[in-house]
Amino acid sequence: MKKRKSVTKSSARIRRIDENEVENAPQKPLPKRPGKGAASLREVGGVAAKKSAKAKVPQPVGDRRQTPLPEAHPKPPQDDPRAAKRLAKIMAGPTYKSAADNDPDFLRHPLTRAVRLQLDYYKPEVLMREHRIEGTIVVFGSTRTPEPKAAKRQLHQALAAWAAHPGSMKLKLEVERSERIVEKSRYYDTARKFGNIVSKAAANKAGPRVVVITGGGPGIMEAANRGAFDAKAPSVGLNITLPHEQYPNSYITPELCFQFHYFAIRKLHFLLRARAMVAFPGGYGTLDELFETLTLMQTRKIKPMPIILVGESFWKKVVDFDFLVEEGVIDPEDTNLFWYAETAEEIWNGILEWYHKKGEPLIGRDPLAAEPIQA
Numbered sequence: 001m002k003k004r005k006s007v008t009k010s011s012a013r014i015r016r017i018d019e020n021e022v023e024n025a026p027q028k029p030l031p032k033r034p035g036k037g038a039a040s041l042r043e044v045g046g047v048a049a050k051k052s053a054k055a056k057v058p059q060p061v062g063d064r065r066q067t068p069l070p071e072a073h074p075k076p077p078q079d080d081p082r083a084a085k086r087l088a089k090i091m092a093g094p095t096y097k098s099a100a101d102n103d104p105d106f107l108r109h110p111l112t113r114a115v116r117l118q119l120d121y122y123k124p125e126v127l128m129r130e131h132r133i134e135g136t137i138v139v140f141g142s143t144r145t146p147e148p149k150a151a152k153r154q155l156h157q158a159l160a161a162w163a164a165h166p167g168s169m170k171l172k173l174e175v176e177r178s179e180r181i182v183e184k185s186r187y188y189d190t191a192r193k194f195g196n197i198v199s200k201a202a203a204n205k206a207g208p209r210v211v212v213i214t215g216g217g218p219g220i221m222e223a224a225n226r227g228a229f230d231a232k233a234p235s236v237g238l239n240i241t242l243p244h245e246q247y248p249n250s251y252i253t254p255e256l257c258f259q260f261h262y263f264a265i266r267k268l269h270f271l272l273r274a275r276a277m278v279a280f281p282g283g284y285g286t287l288d289e290l291f292e293t294l295t296l297m298q299t300r301k302i303k304p305m306p307i308i309l310v311g312e313s314f315w316k317k318v319v320d321f322d323f324l325v326e327e328g329v330i331d332p333e334d335t336n337l338f339w340y341a342e343t344a345e346e347i348w349n350g351i352l353e354w355y356h357k358k359g360e361p362l363i364g365r366d367p368l369a370a371e372p373i374q375a
Contacts, residue, residue, distance in 0.1 A: 064244075070143040071217045071246040079150050086250035090257050095127060096248070098241055098259040120265040124258045128236070128273070131256060135363040136213040136236065136273045137198050137351075139191060140289050141220025141280030141310075144181065151185035154178050187280050187311065188223045194278065194344035195227025195235065201348065202363065203233055210275065210363045211235050216257060220280045222249035238266050267292065275362060276306040276351045281314040297337050298330075304337065306354040308347050312340035 075083040090096055098120075107116055146154070155178040162171040195212045202210035212228045214221035216237025228235035229251040237252035239259045248257050260266040271293065279290045290309075296302045309315040324330045341347045355362045 069242075069244070069246070070219060071242075071248075072244055074247045075218065075222070075250060076150065078153075079147060080250070083250040087247060090248055090250060090252060090254045093254045093257065095123075095255055096239075096257050096259055098261050117262060117265060120260055120262050121268065124238070124260075124269050125272075127255065127258075131209070131234065133209050133211055133234075133236070133256075134273060135202075135210040135275040136270075137202075137210065138270055138274050138277040138289075139195065139212055139214050139221065139224035139280070140277070140282060140286045141187065141191060141223075142184075142282040142286065143217045143219040143221065144283070145184050145188055145219040145223075145281070146181070147188045147223070148182070148185040151178075151182040155182050184281055184311075184314075187220060190310065190342075190344050191220045191223035191278075191280055192227040192230070194347050195224035196231050197227070197344055197348045199228040199231035199233030199235070203231075209234065211256075213238065213270065213273075214252075215239070215285070216248045216252055217246075218249055220282065222251060225249055225251040228253075238269055240266055271296070271302060274305060276308070276354075278308045278310060278347055279315075280310045287318075294334075294337055298334055306351045307338040308341050308350060309338055310341055310347065312342065315340065 074087055077084060106112060107119075145151075155175070158171070158175045158178040162168065162175050165171055198210070198212050211234050212224050213236040214224050216225075216239040221237070225235045225237060226249070234253040234256055235251070236256040237248050237258065239246070239248050239257070240263060241259060241261050248259075258269075260269075267289070270289065277290075277293055279286055290307075293302075293307065297304050297307070321330070321335050325332050325335060339350065341350055352362065
């Protein structure tokens with residue numbers, strides 16, 4: 001069994017940067033975009049569609065990705081100089097070791113799969129009970145949505161590359177993608193603020209806790225954990241082992257940062273204590289968790305709870321729920337399983353109002369004991 005490279009060696013590769021140097025570093029102006037010689041992203045797609053009447057079958061993707069996923073790299077030191085130290089502590093902690101992955105070879109035998117499933121379930125369950133975590137607010141969203149300053153830095157790099165090769169359509173499209181990421185980076189701040197609001201308003205040191213729980217990765221998930229970190233409150237991260245190396249975000253409470261072997265058990269723990277789900281703009285992973293939860297609520301396999309889709313314009317473009325109703329594939333009442341919001345205050349106040357209308361406590365007490373937040 002191969003030994004994992006030590007966290008110390010991984011951390012040593014991360015260049016330490018003085019915090020004052022980061023904050024006072026001069027901002028380079030963005031290079032000007034080249035002229036309007038190339039077609040836009042939509043125009044390119046339209047031309048391609050006209051050239052071929054039938055769908056093109058893409059070349060099968062390889063076993064290894066060409067572009068590393070965001071979680072394949074730790075948070076850059078220029079964004080947070082202290083992140084490397086916290087990350088080293090998290091990854092060296094006992095809770096981050098996967099019970100199913102780091103036990104003796106016998107556990108890998110096909111006949112011990114049931115044991116591995118139990119270990120994957122029991123380890124987080126035991127520790128969350130020990131930390132008195134009774135309820136969670138689940139936050140999902142894209143790992144590709146960085147904080148605004150990082151998004152602007154990526155755009156700066158994309159513009160510089162395109163300026164050096166103005167005839168490159170690939171670089172032009174990368175600039176357009178980067179511009180959209182900058183626009184969506186505001187959701188990082190929204191998720192961070194929401195995590196902070198939840199952590200402050202729902203804290204109950206004497207009894208059971210309501211905490212933020214995420215998938216433990218970068219982007220929106222990092223932002224929600226970071227909001228709790230700012231409030232000096234605990235938050236949970238449920239990571240998953242993948243074929244490539246990855247890093248959890250450094251804002252998760254070390255004792256509550258878990259790594260799962262099985263997606264199914266990870267999904268179970270997302271919903272086992274869930275009191276609300278907040279979905280920010282995201283991709284396959286976000287859509288997977290959202291629609292699985294909507295299906296479980298639609299069929300009443302789990303009790304209904306608030307589901308908030310953040311960014312109405314994004315979600316209405318991604319999924320036309322009214323069309324699904326018109327086509328008769330879902331019922332009108334199924335659109336009452338969720339609602340839209342834009343700000344952290346709207347999300348939190350909506351959750352409180354939902355439980356007030358339901359006549360149930362958010363967690364072990366009057367839901368309005370936590371005061372609504374003024375925008």
